[in-house]
Each structure stands twice: as C-alpha cells, then as structure tokens.
Amino acid sequence: MVIFAILFMLIAILNIFFPAMGWHMRYGWMVQGESEPSDAYLLMSRISSVIVLIVFLLFFLPIIFS
Template sequence: MVIFYFLFVIVALLNIFFPRFGWYMRYGWMVKGDSEPSDAYLLMSRISSIIILIVFLIFVVPLI
C-alpha cells in the first residue's frame, strides 16, 4: 500500500511541475501534427493536482 501512496504523490508532483507531459501521455499521442494543450488546461491541471495532493496529505497520510 505504501508503494501506491508513493506513486500517487509522484504522479501528482509531476502533474504540478510538468502538466504538458501529462497532456501528451493522455491526449497528445492521438493527434496528428503539432497540437498543444491550452493555457487553461495547463492551469486547471496544476490547480486540480495541488488540491488532490493536499486532500491526500490531510486524509490519507495520518492513516499510515
């Protein structure tokens, strides 16, 4: 279970610091040619990752 927690935090941090990488892994490979995520998508991805990480740290970490 600890491995899952560690991976969850790593993925959240990657999405906070490199949201474009997450977009390419999820959507970028489906698009032909040059396609970029919008600034709004990158901002919302960062904000949601920060919120998820805070909730995780508040509710799950004390259970470990």
C-alpha cells in the first residue's frame, strides 16, 4: 500500500513539473510530424494534478500511516 502511495505521488508530481511528457506518452505517438500540446492543455494538466495530489494527501495518507 505504501509503494502505491509513493508511486501515485511521484506520477502526480512529475505531471505537475513535466505535463508535456504525459501528453507525448498518451497522444504524441498518434500524431505524425511535429506536434506539441497546447498551453491550455498543459495548464489544465498541472491544475488537475495539483488537485488530485491534494485530495490524495488529505484522504489517503492518514489511512495508510495510521
């Protein structure tokens, strides 16, 4: 359970700092030629990762470490 928590937090933190990496892994391989995610996609990806990380920390960490 602790390994899952660490992995989940690591993925969320990576997505906050490097949201384009997630876009390339999910959509970039489908596009031929040069294509980059929009600024709006990057912003929303960062915001959603921060929200998910906060919710995870508030609800699941007390359960794991109790």
